Amino acid sequence: MELTFTHHQSAHCENGVASNLLKNSGLNISEPMVFGIGSGLFFVYLPFIKVNHAPAISYRTLPGQIFNKVATRLNLKIKRQKFSSISSANKALDENLKNNIPTGLQVGVYNLSYFPDEYRFHFNAHNLVVYGKTETEYLVSDPVMETVTTLTYEDMNKVRFAKGAFAPRGQMYYPIQIPKEVDLKSAIIKGIKNTCRDMLAPMPIVGVRGIKMVSRQIRKWPKKHGVRKANHYLAQMVRMQEEIGTGGGGFRFIYAAFLQEASVILANEELKELSKEMTQIGDSWRDFAVEASRIYKNRSAKEDAYNTIADELLDIANREEIFFKKLKKAIS
Amino acid sequence: MEKDQVPQDQSNLTKNNVKELLYATDENGNYTTTLSTGWEPKTIALSNSIDEINERIADAKQQVLNGEISPIVYFMEVNKMDLNILSSYVGFWKWRVKRHFKPSVFAKLKDKILKKYADTFGVSVEELKNSITK
Known part of the structure; x- marks a missing residue:
């Protein structure tokens, strides 16, 4: 059994699934648009939570939030279900396929057999679409892959019922109602306002202030934790920024693409200029990653080197602070 | 980042024949998507972990x-x-x-x-x- 479903590769899994599912239901909306309207851009530093034995740093909002915000702001209805048992989860998915509904799933990455081994770690907020099944396998459209792929029944059960933080508990979701006309303009403005509020939030671990805090912490890492651990922390930060489908520069390039698209829809020239500025900030994030990689490549750590990249990060934070204040003005 | 500057370095993705999608600007400064085989700073970060x-x-x-x-x-x-x-x-x-x-x-x-x-x-x-x- 195979449903008609067009696979488009995307940078990030959640935007990608949302964009692909909506396109499939007749609402043509790009990945950057989903990301912007859903206010996906974020920064949070959670030193008390360890991911891969390093402090958690996230460049995006919580899993599920992007699609939920898109749904509220565009007046879509999305059904989400979680399950307590594997068999009821399977039954519901099969039922959906029978009813011709391609279905989004939240899954754990560790048992995704089509991922390269090095990328399989315990991360439970990945998203994909199931659009059919054969005797032995489910047909899978994973937005970060170039083409469609498959998963055996057994692996599917494992990824849907992965354990640990953000355990998916079989979660599946799909749009059940899409209005004929959507009001993109007001949705874009709401999305931008939300992001400005997040990034300028008066909390020490969130947004621009969060970036500044990380910059302060980096200076202390080599002394406090020793070279090996400090390098590991830095490498993890770069991975979070570049690797897990951020489209480059910790989502800054996707966001710039969104602003460019938004400037056309809102007929707002200022947003186009701001898009260019965001691209430059994204380039600085890339430069930061290059400098950081020099440190952990050599496995040497002069304190100087840590101070240099901390300065670079502080500079980025200051520029983003100015940027988001301008962005807030540009749409008010 | 401009499209022709998107890195195409050897990485763990290359040997698995996987490419990732990045957002970059074209010659007119407009955003477009492009595929990348990998980027050295990332590859080092991964091998480090x-x-x-x-x-x-x-x-x-x-x-x-x-x-x-x-x-x-x-x-x-x-x-x-x-x-x-x-x-x-x-x-x-x-x-x-x-x-x-x-x-x-x-x-x-x-x-x-x-x-x-x-x-x-x-x-x-x-x-x-x-x-x-x-």
Whole structure:
């Protein structure tokens, strides 16, 4: 059994699934648009939570939030279900396929057999679409892959019922109602306002202030934790920024693409200029990653080197602070 | 980032024939998407964390051989888990899992409990108990 479903590769899994599912239901909306309207851009530093034995740093909002915000702001209805048992989860998915509904799933990455081994770690907020099944396998459209792929029944059960933080508990979701006309303009403005509020939030671990805090912490890492651990922390930060489908520069390039698209829809020239500025900030994030990689490549750590990249990060934070204040003005 | 500057470095993706999608600007400054085979700073970051995992596994193995910890810790590291993840997979409280890290406690565990660990790690109870020391 195979449903008609067009696979488009995307940078990030959640935007990608949302964009692909909506396109499939007749609402043509790009990945950057989903990301912007859903206010996906974020920064949070959670030193008390360890991911891969390093402090958690996230460049995006919580899993599920992007699609939920898109749904509220565009007046879509999305059904989400979680399950307590594997068999009821399977039954519901099969039922959906029978009813011709391609279905989004939240899954754990560790048992995704089509991922390269090095990328399989315990991360439970990945998203994909199931659009059919054969005797032995489910047909899978994973937005970060170039083409469609498959998963055996057994692996599917494992990824849907992965354990640990953000355990998916079989979660599946799909749009059940899409209005004929959507009001993109007001949705874009709401999305931008939300992001400005997040990034300028008066909390020490969130947004621009969060970036500044990380910059302060980096200076202390080599002394406090020793070279090996400090390098590991830095490498993890770069991975979070570049690797897990951020489209480059910790989502800054996707966001710039969104602003460019938004400037056309809102007929707002200022947003186009701001898009260019965001691209430059994204380039600085890339430069930061290059400098950081020099440190952990050599496995040497002069304190100087840590101070240099901390300065670079502080500079980025200051520029983003100015940027988001301008962005807030540009749409008010 | 401009499209022609998108890095196409060798990486762990290359050998698996996977490419990732990036957002970059074209010659007119408009955004477009493009595929990348990899980027060196990322590849180093990844190999750095793989080295880190391998060191943790080697350390755990040595500690098991020295009789300082139980094989559960070794298999936990092999499966890239930490205490939180392991405890939610086996369904025991964290303090209980931590107790099972002690060789003396581990030696007295019943097969039923050992089986939970073995299933989580994808090995047999026999392997869980003896594969390192042999």
